[in-house]
Amino acid sequence: xSSTPMMRATSIAEVSAVMREQVRNFKFxxxxxxxxxxxxxxxxxxxxxxxxxxxxxxxxxxxxETLGMALNLNLHSVGAIVLxxxxxxxxGSTVRALGQVASVPVGSALLGRVVNALGSPIDEKGPIRxxxxxxxxxxxxxxxxxxxxxxxxxxxxxxxxxxxxxxxGQRELIIGDRQTGKxxxxxxxxxxxxxxxxxxxxxxxGQRLSSVARVVDMFEHFGAMKHTIVVVADASSPAALxxxxxxxxxxxxxxxxxxxxxxxxxxxxxTKHAWAYRQLSLLLRRPPxxxxxxxxVFYLHAxxxxxxxxxxxxxxxxxxxxxxxxxxxxxxxxxxxxxxxxSITDGQIFLEEELFxxxxxxxxxxxLSVSRVGGAAQYQALKAVAGQLRLEMAQFRELEAxxxxxxxxxxxTQQVLDRGMRIRExxxxxxxxxxxxxxxxxxxxxxxxxxxxxxxxxxxTRFEERFVEFLQTKQLGLRGPMGTQREFSPELEQLLHxxxxxxxxxxxxxx
Amino acid sequence: xxxxxxNQTQEGSPVEQAQVRVAxxxxxxxxxxxxxxxxxxxxxxxxxxxTLDPSILGGVWVRVGDIVIDxxxxxxxxxxxxxxxAQSRVIVSSGFDLTAPPxxxxxx
Numbered sequence: 001x002s003s004t005p006m007m008r009a010t011s012i013a014e015v016s017a018v019m020r021e022q023v024r025n026f027k028f029x030x031x032x033x034x035x036x037x038x039x040x041x042x043x044x045x046x047x048x049x050x051x052x053x054x055x056x057x058x059x060x061x062x063x064x065e066t067l068g069m070a071l072n073l074n075l076h077s078v079g080a081i082v083l084x085x086x087x088x089x090x091x092g093s094t095v096r097a098l099g100q101v102a103s104v105p106v107g108s109a110l111l112g113r114v115v116n117a118l119g120s121p122i123d124e125k126g127p128i129r130x131x132x133x134x135x136x137x138x139x140x141x142x143x144x145x146x147x148x149x150x151x152x153x154x155x156x157x158x159x160x161x162x163x164x165x166x167x168x169g170q171r172e173l174i175i176g177d178r179q180t181g182k183x184x185x186x187x188x189x190x191x192x193x194x195x196x197x198x199x200x201x202x203x204x205x206g207q208r209l210s211s212v213a214r215v216v217d218m219f220e221h222f223g224a225m226k227h228t229i230v231v232v233a234d235a236s237s238p239a240a241l242x243x244x245x246x247x248x249x250x251x252x253x254x255x256x257x258x259x260x261x262x263x264x265x266x267x268x269x270x271t272k273h274a275w276a277y278r279q280l281s282l283l284l285r286r287p288p289x290x291x292x293x294x295x296x297v298f299y300l301h302a303x304x305x306x307x308x309x310x311x312x313x314x315x316x317x318x319x320x321x322x323x324x325x326x327x328x329x330x331x332x333x334x335x336x337x338x339x340x341x342x343s344i345t346d347g348q349i350f351l352e353e354e355l356f357x358x359x360x361x362x363x364x365x366x367x368l369s370v371s372r373v374g375g376a377a378q379y380q381a382l383k384a385v386a387g388q389l390r391l392e393m394a395q396f397r398e399l400e401a402x403x404x405x406x407x408x409x410x411x412x413t414q415q416v417l418d419r420g421m422r423i424r425e426x427x428x429x430x431x432x433x434x435x436x437x438x439x440x441x442x443x444x445x446x447x448x449x450x451x452x453x454x455x456x457x458x459x460x461t462r463f464e465e466r467f468v469e470f471l472q473t474k475q476l477g478l479r480g481p482m483g484t485q486r487e488f489s490p491e492l493e494q495l496l497h498x499x500x501x502x503x504x505x506x507x508x509x510x511x
Numbered sequence: 512x513x514x515x516x517x518n519q520t521q522e523g524s525p526v527e528q529a530q531v532r533v534a535x536x537x538x539x540x541x542x543x544x545x546x547x548x549x550x551x552x553x554x555x556x557x558x559x560x561x562t563l564d565p566s567i568l569g570g571v572w573v574r575v576g577d578i579v580i581d582x583x584x585x586x587x588x589x590x591x592x593x594x595x596x597a598q599s600r601v602i603v604s605s606g607f608d609l610t611a612p613p614x615x616x617x618x619x
Contacts, residue, residue: 019595022594022595022598023591023595026590026591026594026595028587028590028591030580030581030582031580032578032579032580033578033579033580033581034577034578034579035574035577035578035579036577050577051577052576052577053577065593065596096579105601119601120600120601121600121601127598127599127600127601127602128600128601128602129602130601130602
């Protein structure tokens with residue numbers, strides 16, 4: 001049988017052979033099911049009488065085979081959300097409890113696929129063959145099952161790897177106004193991962209389908225789709241599915257994590273997730289709180305993000321790194337949902353609209369972005385050069401505002417400013433062009449050791465490009481994250497000095 | 512879960528109504544056998560209310576309180592149809608056993 005029997009079968013004989021096979025595999029189990037009657041329907045919410053033994057989060061099935069999920073258990077009724085269209089569900093119809101909490105298919109069969117919040121494929125690449133399902137809701141790993149975050153996850157984005165390094169198992173929030181490059185950062189991080197190293201899951205919540213299509217297209221184009229699962233609950237899908245999608249993606253990630261793999265999961269974005277949950281909660285008549293969000297909106301995100309982490313070696317040593325995305329309005333970090341998620345995560349990358357429009361892209365605010373655990377996980381060589389870089393950037397920022405008045409500056413101040421402007425220039429990066437570990441170490445080293453000071457500001461980018469080309473012909477003993485040598489030895493430092501001088505002499509001759 | 516529900520049923524009233532649907536008329540001994548089996552299963556006295564429903568094609572359909580046991584031929588065909596449709600989306604080789612425990616129960 002081919003991998004996609006329903007799609008590939010061409011003749012009637014083949015189709016009937018497949019059908020016969022499937023009918024043979026079908027096992028009928030006679031078991032008692034709990035049933036109820038729909039008493040009220042509307043806006044994706046159903047109130048049901050009966051269903052006495054139903055569990056919270058249990059899957060329900062309506063007469064038209066639409067699935068639902070029980071959320072509110074009252075004395076005489078059950079409030080449920082409809083995971084699909086509620087239009088064909090009518091009052092008085094029966095509802096069956098499926099006896100199981102909501103589950104999704106998991107496993108490597110999903111890699112390269114685009115699925116909905118229930119794990120059903122929506123990419124027309126045939127059925128997904130897997131052996132396992134997992135409940136979408138799960139209690140996060142406990143304290144003793146976790147290991148500290150100690151392995152870096154390289155994003156390939158220079159500004160992140162240098163200033164706000166991310167470790168495997170970390171939760172790093174990407175936050176900023178609309179159109180500031182939040183999704184681009186997350187997508188580029190996925191593009192920088194490799195199949196044999198980190199598996200990726202991209203969860204799109206409440207987004208335009210055109211945006212999702214563009215992201216999927218990007219993954220396909222850069223060959224990242226083979227190590228990626230895309231979970232989609234677009235803006236037109238019911239709020240119930242938008243609510244469920246991140247948990248479904250998380251369940252898929254957990255399966256890989258527990259088999260010892262490193263996983264990266266992107267939730268794009270949790271603002272819309274909170275909106276979907278607010279809608280459901282209000283319709284379920286749960287009391288509204290601040291900004292009309294229900295009382296458990298903090299727990300909504302906390303229980304999701306707590307499921308990320310680094311498992312101890314006894315449990316296989318797998319990890320789940322989460323990059324939730326939050327959209328702010330007018331850069332307001334103090335709004336309800338942003339403060340919630342900031343306090344849950346291990347740091348945030350704040351993207352500033354002003355920086356974005358002044359050409360600093362990625363528009364990462366160096367002052368407001370932090371990584372609370374990533375520093376411990378940074379490769380030693382990168383840490384050595386990035387530490388100096390961070391320091392010089394901080395000095396630069398302090399003086400920059402002051403220097404705008406156009407006052408006469410003494411030489412040392414001017415030098416700090418010149419250095420800072422060059423560092424800012426090398427931290428700029430075009431989208432979808434990840435920088436390797438080696439390139440990053442060398443270019444940061446070049447900048448912090450003053451080798452760029454005599455390069456004019458406009459030429460920094462060109463210098464960098466040509467230098468990277470030059471490096472590709474060189475063996476520097478810096479074999480990147482998968483190599484063995486990540487230490488920063490005096491010999492390496494000597495070698496770097498020589499290499500940079502050699503390149504600069506060469507380029508002077510050429511120029 | 513299920514047994515808890517059944518206990519409640521038992522506590523609620525000593526004699527429960529059981530709605531039974533059959534496709535063809537049952538003989539008295541068949542009826543008695545069904546009653547005995549159901550009473551054992553639900554652990555309470557039952558009063559059978561039998562209706563003839565040819566649309567179920569064959570077998571027996573029983574409802575006691577909120578619990579339904581669908582052993583009808585129509586129900587089986589329905590389940591098969593459901594299964595075949597699901598197969599065009601996600602094929603789970605372990606069947607539809609959603610109860611399979613997670614690989615590592617680290618939260619216990």
